[in-house]
Amino acid sequence: xxxxxxxxxxxxxxxxxxxxxxxxxxxxxxxxxxxxxxxxxxxxxxxxxxxxxxxxxxxxxxxxxxxxxxxxxxxxxxxxxxxxxxxxxxxxxxxxxxxxxxxxxxxxxxxxxxxxxxxxxxxxxxxxxxxxxxxxxxxxxxxxxxxxxxxxxxxxxxxxxxxxxxxxxxxxxxxxxxxxxxxxxxxxxxxxxxxxxxxxxxxxxxxxxxxxxxxxxxxxxxxxxxxxxxxxxxxxxxxxxxxxxxx
Amino acid sequence: xxxxxxxxxxxxxxxxxxxxxxxxxxxxxxxxxxxxxxxxxxxxxxxxxxxxxxxxxxxxxxxxxxxxxxxxxxxxxxxxxxxxxxxxxxxxxxxxxxxxxxxxxxxxxxxxxxxxxxxxxxxxxxxxxxxxxxxxxxxxxxxxxxxxxxxxxxxxxxxxxxxxxxxxxxxxxxxxxxxxxxxxxxxxxxxxxxxxxxxxxxxxxxxxxxxxxxxxxxxxxxxxxxxxxxxxxxxxxxxxxxxxxxxxxxxxxxxxxxxxxxxxxxxxxxxxxxxxxxxxxxxxxxxxxxxxxxxxxxxxxxxxxxxxxxxxxxxxxxxxxxxxxxxxxxxxxxxxxxxxxxxxxxxxxxxxxxxxxxxxxxxxxxxxxxxxxxxxxxxxxxxxxxxxxxxxxxxxxxxxxxxxxxxxxxxxxxxxxxxxxxxxxxxxxxx
Numbered sequence: 001x002x003x004x005x006x007x008x009x010x011x012x013x014x015x016x017x018x019x020x021x022x023x024x025x026x027x028x029x030x031x032x033x034x035x036x037x038x039x040x041x042x043x044x045x046x047x048x049x050x051x052x053x054x055x056x057x058x059x060x061x062x063x064x065x066x067x068x069x070x071x072x073x074x075x076x077x078x079x080x081x082x083x084x085x086x087x088x089x090x091x092x093x094x095x096x097x098x099x100x101x102x103x104x105x106x107x108x109x110x111x112x113x114x115x116x117x118x119x120x121x122x123x124x125x126x127x128x129x130x131x132x133x134x135x136x137x138x139x140x141x142x143x144x145x146x147x148x149x150x151x152x153x154x155x156x157x158x159x160x161x162x163x164x165x166x167x168x169x170x171x172x173x174x175x176x177x178x179x180x181x182x183x184x185x186x187x188x189x190x191x192x193x194x195x196x197x198x199x200x201x202x203x204x205x206x207x208x209x210x211x212x213x214x215x216x217x218x219x220x221x222x223x224x225x226x227x228x229x230x231x232x233x234x235x236x237x238x239x240x241x242x243x244x245x246x247x
Numbered sequence: 248x249x250x251x252x253x254x255x256x257x258x259x260x261x262x263x264x265x266x267x268x269x270x271x272x273x274x275x276x277x278x279x280x281x282x283x284x285x286x287x288x289x290x291x292x293x294x295x296x297x298x299x300x301x302x303x304x305x306x307x308x309x310x311x312x313x314x315x316x317x318x319x320x321x322x323x324x325x326x327x328x329x330x331x332x333x334x335x336x337x338x339x340x341x342x343x344x345x346x347x348x349x350x351x352x353x354x355x356x357x358x359x360x361x362x363x364x365x366x367x368x369x370x371x372x373x374x375x376x377x378x379x380x381x382x383x384x385x386x387x388x389x390x391x392x393x394x395x396x397x398x399x400x401x402x403x404x405x406x407x408x409x410x411x412x413x414x415x416x417x418x419x420x421x422x423x424x425x426x427x428x429x430x431x432x433x434x435x436x437x438x439x440x441x442x443x444x445x446x447x448x449x450x451x452x453x454x455x456x457x458x459x460x461x462x463x464x465x466x467x468x469x470x471x472x473x474x475x476x477x478x479x480x481x482x483x484x485x486x487x488x489x490x491x492x493x494x495x496x497x498x499x500x501x502x503x504x505x506x507x508x509x510x511x512x513x514x515x516x517x518x519x520x521x522x523x524x525x526x527x528x529x530x531x532x533x534x535x536x537x538x539x540x541x542x543x544x545x546x547x548x549x550x551x552x553x554x555x556x557x558x559x560x561x562x563x564x565x566x567x568x569x570x571x572x573x574x575x576x577x578x579x580x581x582x583x584x585x586x587x588x589x590x591x592x593x594x595x596x597x598x599x600x601x602x603x604x605x606x607x608x609x610x611x612x613x614x615x616x617x618x619x620x621x622x623x624x625x626x627x628x629x630x631x632x633x634x635x636x637x638x639x640x641x642x643x644x645x646x647x648x649x650x651x652x653x654x655x656x657x658x659x660x661x662x663x664x665x666x667x668x669x670x671x672x673x674x675x676x677x678x
Contacts, residue, residue, distance in 0.1 A: 012268075012306065036271040040323075044309035048334060188266050188306065 002026040003078035005071075007061055007118055008088025010037045012187035013137065016207030017085060018045060024211075027053040029074040029081075032088075033060050053078065061088050062110045064117035071121055080129075083214055084122040086115055086136040091189045097151040104151050111155035116162055123166055126175045133214050134170075135178040136163055140222065142181070143231045146247050160220075167219060176217035182206050183227040250301055253544050254290040255551035256614060256643045259297035259671060268306035270323050270414040274384050275300065280669040281384070283408045285352030286327060289359060290554035290611075291643035292671035293407050299669065302412060304354055310334065311415055318420035319377065324354030324413045340420040341478065341530075343375040347586075348538055354413040359640040360405030360600040364454040364476075364534070367591030371602050372418075373404035374593070379416035384667035388414070402663035405597025407639060409673060411665040423478045425485055428454075430476040430528045432521040438469030438569055445473075445589050452477050454533075456588045461572065461581035461610055462513040469572050470517060471587070476533055488529040494541040502548040502613035506579040516583070537584070547613050555626060556601075556609035556638040558590060563633035564606035570629045571608055578622045582611035598656040598663075601638040609641065620644065639672060650676035 004021055006014050009030035018028055022045045032038040035058040042054045055077035059066050074081055092107035115136060126132035141149055142156030160179055167177035184190065184200045201224050209223040222228040234247070250264055262279055274281060280299035287294050295301075304325035311321040318340045320331065328342060329349035335341070346361040355361075360373040369375070381389040381403055389411070391400035403410045431452075435441050441457055448455060452475035459471035537543055544552070559567040568587065575581050585608070592604040612619050627649055630637065636653035637645050651657065657677070664673075 034269075037269055040270070040309050040311075043311055047310035047313045188268055 002082050003029075003080050004083040004085065005029045005031070005074045005078070005081055007031045007070075007084075007086045009056075010034060010041055011087050011089070011189070012203035013182065013185060013206050013210070014085065014087035015041055016204045017087070017210050019048065020207055020211045022049045022052060022054070025049070025052050026083075027078050028055070029077050030054065030056045031059055031061070031070055031074075032056070033058060061114045061118070062106075064114055067114075067117050067121055071125060075125075081122075081125065081132065083133045083135065084118075084126070085210070085214075086118050086122075086134075088114070089137070089189070091149075092152055094147075094149045094151060107151050108155050111152060112158040115159045119162060119166060123170060123175065123177075127170060127173050130174040132174070133176045133178060133217060134166070135180060135210065135214050137180045137182065137210075138163065140181050140183050140227050140231050144234055144242070148247070164220075178213050178218055179220045180206075180210055180213065181220065181222045181227065181231070183222070183224065183230070250284060250287065250295065250303075251551075252291055252294050252643075253288045254547075254554060254611075254643060255544060255549075256553065257292055257295070257671070258551075259292070259295050261296060261301050262298055263300040265300060265302050266306050267302040267304050267325075267412075270307055270309075270380075270382075273386055274302075274382060274412065274667065281412075281665075281667050282670045283324070283354055283358070283412050285325060285355035286350050288348055288351045288355065289640040291639075291641065292675060293359065293639050293642075294355070295671040296669060297671045297674075304352060304412075307414070312417075315340075318422060319417060320420055321378070321415060321417040322353055323415045324352060324357075326353050327351065328353070328356060335420055336423070336426055339422055339424070341423040343419060343421045344369050344372045345534055346372075347535060349535055350538065353416055353418075354408075357404055357413060357416055358406060358408040360595060360597045360602070361640070362590070362602045364456040364588065366593070366602055367455070367589060368453045369421075370591070370593035371405075371595055371597075371600060373596045373600065375419050376400070376404060377417045377419055379403065380414045381411045382414050383411040384665050399663065401596055401598050402660055403597075405595065405600035406660070406663065407599060407670060407672065409664045409668050409670065411668060424481040425479055426488070426530050427479040427485055428476040428528050428530050428533045429479050429525055430474065430533055431525050433473040433475075434471075434517070434521065435473055436470050437467055438565075438572070441469060441471065441473065441587065442565060448473070448475050451475070456586060458516070459572070459585040459587045459608075460513040460517045461575050461585040462510050463517070464573075464576040468576060469569065469587075471585075472517070472521070474533075476528070478530075479527060486527060486529070488531070490531060492539055492541050495543050495545045498545050499548045502550065502552070502615075503546050504552075504582065504611075504613050509579075509581055509583070512583050547611070550614040552614050553612045553619060553623070553643055554609060554641040555612065555623065556607060556641040557626070557630045557635050558601065558603055558605050558607040558638075559630065559633040559635040560603065560605040563635070564589075567629060567633035567635065568606050568608055571626055574622065574625050574629065575610070578618075580612050580615060580619065580622065585610035598660045599639070599654045601636065601640070601653070603636065605635070609638075639676075642672070645676065647676050 010032040038056045045054045097104040138160040139156040141153040142160045163179045206223045213221040282296035284301040307323045307325035345363045356372045360371045454476045
């Protein structure tokens with residue numbers, strides 16, 4: 001029986017992962033900010049699973065001081081931790097971040113520094129146990145700085161680099177570290193975009209890829225997979241040219 | 248943003264389209280008109296709100312409670328009927344009433360008070376709603392049951408989403424032994440054959456529906472296939488079933504349904520070999536033949552299409568259906584799937600609900616502009632003379648006069664409309 005902790009559980013992608021893991025009989029500990037929505041998700045999982053354990057804790061993950069206690073609570077509720085998924089986040093408005101340093105720093109706090117905290121704590125616990133999977137949602141936006149969203153991109157770039165280092169550190173300790181880089185996903189976080197076109201994927205499509213990546217103990221996974229090719233090209237455009245583009 | 252209904256008509260722009268995922272949240276502030284939009288499977292503008300705001304409910308899709316012992320299910324309004332079947336069917340339960348597609352939301356099924364092949368024994372979807380919550384724009388949450396706030400329940404069932412936002416609902420399911428049906432297909436040579444069949448099999452089968460060849464004329468007018476079924480009893484061995492649903496691959500610039508393809512299809516479909524006697528069939532092809540091709544609505548081309556569904560009271564059914572088919576077959580336009588069924592006499596619960604006792608005929612028409620509208624005017628005249636009604640969920644064109652005949656309680660209903668809610672349909676037929 002797998003014991004899985006999900007941070008940011010009410011996000012569309014994480015909730016879809018929770019449903020998929022629940023269907024496989026996993027026990028879940030769900031952390032989110034909005035208590036009624038968390039209860040709604042837990043209720044939904046109980047109806048679907050009818051038996052496997054679902055526990056919840058509400059917390060504002062931007063506040064890193066509470067993180068350690070959340071791991072304690074998860075271990076107490078589940079009797080141990082096998083998989084950690086970190087999936088919370090915001091999509092800050094780039095223009096607002098440029099106009100206000102506070103907004104930019106807040107975005108970095110939520111999307112990068114809180115990940116550093118959770119990842120460090122998860123790594124230390126699973127390293128001591130000698131087994132487990134840590135999976136975190138980064139983004140294709142973290143692969144290269146672009147004027148349209150470089151604050152979010154920088155935060156996700158930090159997450160990607162941090163995960164790379166952690167994966168290297170834990171490679172021979174029995175702990176897998178999985179970096180997920182979704183492309184455009186149709187979720188409430190991206191509600192203000194016009195979602196026509198082939199590049200948009202559903203949250204459940206991405207969740208399916210995450211569940212599979214965790215099972216395979218994959219390293220870096222672009223979801224859907226074609227984003228690997230798109231980002232390969234984008235990463236290899238010389239900066240001299242790239243700086244003049246509007247992407 | 249542009250959101251369309253299933254027939255891709257009319258094309259309207261919305262000010263805002265909001266993905267509504269949290270049933271605990273208050274409705275958005277503002278002066279703009281709101282309307283819930285589920286999976287957009289209605290054929291017209293009951294799910295559209297030009298210049299206003301759409302609350303897309305598909306992400307509000309959580310189950311709240313399911314009692315395996317009693318078959319009582321409570322779920323948020325954005326859950327689809329397919330989601331529900333995926334959960335309950337493996338546990339021995341089935342929808343009490345189901346329309347011809349599973350890709351509708353619970354909220355949409357209630358707001359349009361949809362019906363199915365078992366109307367004559369089970370009534371409408373709304374008859375099986377045991378409780379629902381209505382969120383009003385003043386922040387009030389009205390819990391409605393058949394005993395409490397009954398008037399609100401009767402306004403909201405079939406209320407076209409105008410009484411507020413349905414956040415969740417509870418329905419009573421029916422027990423089944425497995426996902427299969429015992430079915431029988433009987434060919435009839437003309438409309439008289441249909442009436443004879445209808446009188447003969449009604450009592451034996453809870454599900455009955457007929458496909459009608461809408462092209463055949465003269466003595467063959469109204470020929471078709473009578474399809475009946477009931478849930479299969481328990482059995483040790485069941486045939487396998489894997490669902491495959493390819494997607495219709497492209498948007499043709501014009502309708503692929505024209506007089507040529509229509510003739511060929513209807514002749515072939517009428518003469519297709521039918522299994523002899525009683526057969527075991529999976530419930531998906533029985534109830535949801537059109538779910539087998541995703542985005543089949545594209546076959547009608549970019550100009551979209553119309554669906555026309557009416558019900559005629561029992562005393563005028565025979566002559567009325569004949570008159571409708573005469574005009575349709577003479578027009579050289581029509582659809583692959585023309586459907587004819589007798590509704591039973593269970594009174595609808597909703598003030599605006601469509602089903603009433605009598606014969607209901609439904610079929611699609613490619614959008615050929617004036618030619619199509621001329622035909623509709625002729626059909627309207629027959630329906631009016633017969634004392635019949637049209638179905639708002641299938642309408643993108645009915646004149647206000649037909650609406651008043653179709654929903655005779657509409658003035659009583661207006662008292663229950665939430666001042667912040669409206670739809671393109673409602674403005675079209677009442678303003």
